[in-house]
Amino acid sequence: MPLVPSYIASLRPYEPGRSPEEVKRRYGLARVVKLASNENPLGPSPKAMEAMRASLGGLQLYPDGGLALREVLAKRFLVRVENVIAGSGSEGIMANIIRTFLCDGDEVLTTEAAFIGFQVLARSRGVRYRTAPYREWRYDLAALAREINENTKIVYLANPNNPTGTIFTRDEFEEFYRHVPERVLIILDEAYFEYAMDNPDYPDSMRYRYDNVITLRTFSKAYGLAGARIGYGFAHGELIGNLLKVKLPFEPATAAEAAGIAALEDDEFLRRTLELNAAGRRFLTEALGELGYEVAPSNANFVMIVMAGEQHAARLTDALLGRGIIVRPLGAFGLPQCLRISTGTREDNELLVEEMRRMHASVGTARGG
Numbered sequence: 328m329p330l331v332p333s334y335i336a337s338l339r340p341y342e343p344g345r346s347p348e349e350v351k352r353r354y355g356l357a358r359v360v361k362l363a364s365n366e367n368p369l370g371p372s373p374k375a376m377e378a379m380r381a382s383l384g385g386l387q388l389y390p391d392g393g394l395a396l397r398e399v400l401a402k403r404f405l406v407r408v409e410n411v412i413a414g415s416g417s418e419g420i421m422a423n424i425i426r427t428f429l430c431d432g433d434e435v436l437t438t439e440a441a442f443i444g445f446q447v448l449a450r451s452r453g454v455r456y457r458t459a460p461y462r463e464w465r466y467d468l469a470a471l472a473r474e475i476n477e478n479t480k481i482v483y484l485a486n487p488n489n490p491t492g493t494i495f496t497r498d499e500f501e502e503f504y505r506h507v508p509e510r511v512l513i514i515l516d517e518a519y520f521e522y523a524m525d526n527p528d529y530p531d532s533m534r535y536r537y538d539n540v541i542t543l544r545t546f547s548k549a550y551g552l553a554g555a556r557i558g559y560g561f562a563h564g565e566l567i568g569n570l571l572k573v574k575l576p577f578e579p580a581t582a583a584e585a586a587g588i589a590a591l592e593d594d595e596f597l598r599r600t601l602e603l604n605a606a607g608r609r610f611l612t613e614a615l616g617e618l619g620y621e622v623a624p625s626n627a628n629f630v631m632i633v634m635a636g637e638q639h640a641a642r643l644t645d646a647l648l649g650r651g652i653i654v655r656p657l658g659a660f661g662l663p664q665c666l667r668i669s670t671g672t673r674e675d676n677e678l679l680v681e682e683m684r685r686m687h688a689s690v691g692t693a694r695g696g
């Protein structure tokens with residue numbers, strides 16, 4: 328008997344994007360720009376950093392399981408504490424959902440090339456993992472609705488989606504929801520919520536209050552706290568109650584929780600983040616489009632470009648690395664012909680476009696090139 332089940336043995340370990348230090352060393356560069364992991368180019372929320380520092384004096388004590396943050400979120404979103412969960416990043420909560428709700432014989436359903444974190448978690452549970460293809464780089468909710476069968480337990484929807492950056496609209500979601508039986512749990516992953524919330528077509532899931540929907544959000548992106556590992560979720564009290572039975576009791580960490588609570592008050596930081604991102608997203612979409620790339624319409628803090636093939640994408644990734652710019656090739660997601668580029672500071676974005684323009688002439692990496 329092998330020690331490890333075959334569905335674990337066949338997984339590939341998660342490969343994080345390269346770190347700036349590694350790239351500096353390897354290429355002998357003084358400056359490296361990382362546009363690979365959808366991190367906040369402004370750094371962390373200053374209020375969050377201050378609160379985190381202030382919390383350090385209490386590190387000898389076990390955390391409160393996220394209660395203080397849950398209370399703040401409940402007040403802010405006009406729900407009960409029983410409807411809120413906090414965890415080590417939204418992925419921490421996603422891991423709990425997988426452990427809590429899936430039984431052998433259940434199936435999960437999502438789009439092809441879904442967020443890699445979800446792919447890894449679902450596949451590591453050994454249940455059947457089914458997908459429907461994208462339609463013009465957007466979730467095809469009508470196709471997903473048709474794929475739901477008697478074994479479907481979880482439908483995973485990221486909105487905005489990673490790695491495409493696209494959204495499905497309010498009308499599309501409402502129509503989709505009419506076809507989902509109550510026994511199916513919908514995970515609505517809104518890690519990039521803040522970047523899309525001003526789009527009138529965007530369906531903010533907190534408006535719905537459906538009993539079989541769990542909303543996941545994070546402080547990793549718009550609040551710049553990816554390294555702290557703090558996220559949260561909203562759902563019907565019964566769902567949250569079951570998740571709390573399974574959750575590691577001392578997750579999230581005290582300092583991460585303090586950072587999250589303070590970040591929610593940092594309106595000024597959020598405003599600067601969203602302004603910078605909107606300008607960067609516009610700039611990258613237009614400039615890369617002018618270079619001949621197909622750019623998926625993004626509502627997040629990154630853009631995805633589509634290239635002629637895998638080799639083109641690999642060549643461009645390597646060429647950019649050599650120039651000190653780290654972008655994300657999407658082979659591991661299942662889109663080897665695509666690259667994802669996070670928005671950076673204005674200087675970062677301009678540098679990227681300048682380098683791509685320069686390379687474009689020599690390597691011809693756009694769709695037809």
Ligand SMILES: Cc1ncc(COP(=O)(O)O)c(C=O)c1O
Nearest residue numbers: 416417418442489518545547558
């Ligand atoms: C769609 C999506 N969901 C969840 C996450 C994970 O967020 P967290 O850092 O809160 O675990 C990410 C991070 O890249 C993401 O892109």
